[in-house]
Amino acid sequence: MATTLAQSLSGRTVAFRPTTSQPKARGGRVITRAAFTLPPLPYEKTALEPKISKDTLDIHHGKHHQTYITNLNGQIENNSSLQGKSLEEVMLASWNNGSPTPEFNNAAQSWNHEFYWESMTPTKQEVSGDLKADIESTFGSVDNFLKEFSTAGATQFGSGWAWLVVDNGKLAVVKTPNAENPITSGKKPILVMDVWEHAYYLDVQNRRPEYIKTFVSELINWEKVAERYAAAK
């Protein structure tokens, strides 16, 4: 099969094999069925300062996230059963019903990080509309929800993620360790916060609660969360 080098969105060259399968839409963006590429951040690297520094985004996006994608592509090249699938499909297949194969770590982390970047916004937003009403009826108040979400992030021992999901039509807070993702248990995530140390260490060092407070009070892209919620209901 002929291969051609193509410029990825991040400007790095990536080898890809053209395929004949239809590209699928995800969140409005078309992704090809070729090797995965690092999606660009939805904002400038300086856009989240001083809440999250440019240095952090440089390394978190440009190194950590990139490495998961690069390594995943390497694994898929040697595993034809995972070729021609979307990132989510690869993640679910490699989850292997709870006995994850080596590809899972890279696939899930690639998925999780993309979802994380899109969960944040440079300009503080307030939750509103249906989502706000449903959060209030589920958790009592938006504050209560933020408290529960913060606690999930703070009590995740070691590395992991805190999520707001739709579970059988109901909103719920869940936390997952390491690369794990609630999609594998049939839930629909609408918001995620990375609590791996690399997400905050350069900025607030050991003070994870401080990072969490900044995230919940100033970084959440409620517009995006509402959009995902509408699609998930």
Added chain:
Amino acid sequence: HRTHAPRIELARYCKIMATTSMMRRAAASAAKSFTSIRPFSSTTDFNRAELPTLSYEYDALEPVITGEIMELHHAKHHQAYVNNFNKAADEHREEIQKEDKSLQTLAQLNDVMLFNLGGHINHQLFWETFIRPADFQPPKGMLKASIEENFGSVDDMVREMIQKGTGVQGSGWVWLGYHLPSDKMYIHTTPNQETLERSGLKPLLGIDVWEHAYYLQYKNRRPEYLKEIWKVVDWGVVAERHASFKPEDVTSEGTSEEEKEAK
């Protein structure tokens, strides 16, 4: 002169009166690893975890590990494990004395205690095995011989530690461990703050691969951290541990069988 961390009597720190058998087993098992063993005498008293003092300055390991990292790691991270264990232990003792005690609360507190106790134990072991770069000595004698027997060479062992440490997904530790029943060494990784004891191995040398152990200096470059850290490993302490674990009839001069034959 050679500067190294003091032999912390882990048994003293681990003399924690556990109200649950799991805590008791974890602490007793860790306590047995070291020379002074104290029996548990009470089921209701907790001895509190205490942050050990380092016998070296925070910047003593530079340029391999910065003073900034050492201070955060010891005074913040390790301190937090100590504080959180003590707090959860207090709450556990309070809850278990209630008539309407909540099993769910007790189970949650057990989790918190186990995690933080593991962090406390693992980090105590960690501080003990550091030495200034200028005072570094490579492994020798019985320890060196055992490493070579198990891995081929010290370099081979180091290579495997680096490879396995790099492969830890998420947070955890990579250990050179000693298996008493078979008198063999193994390299084993543990997730989060699990202690090596749970895997049936005695800890000879542990390297923290949680991101907080290296991130400010090495960023995402964990393999580089794992490559550099060998410059500050105190093989003397590792040798002491090895000697203390080995079956009593084995001495550095030879096995008792050889001695019998010689007679």
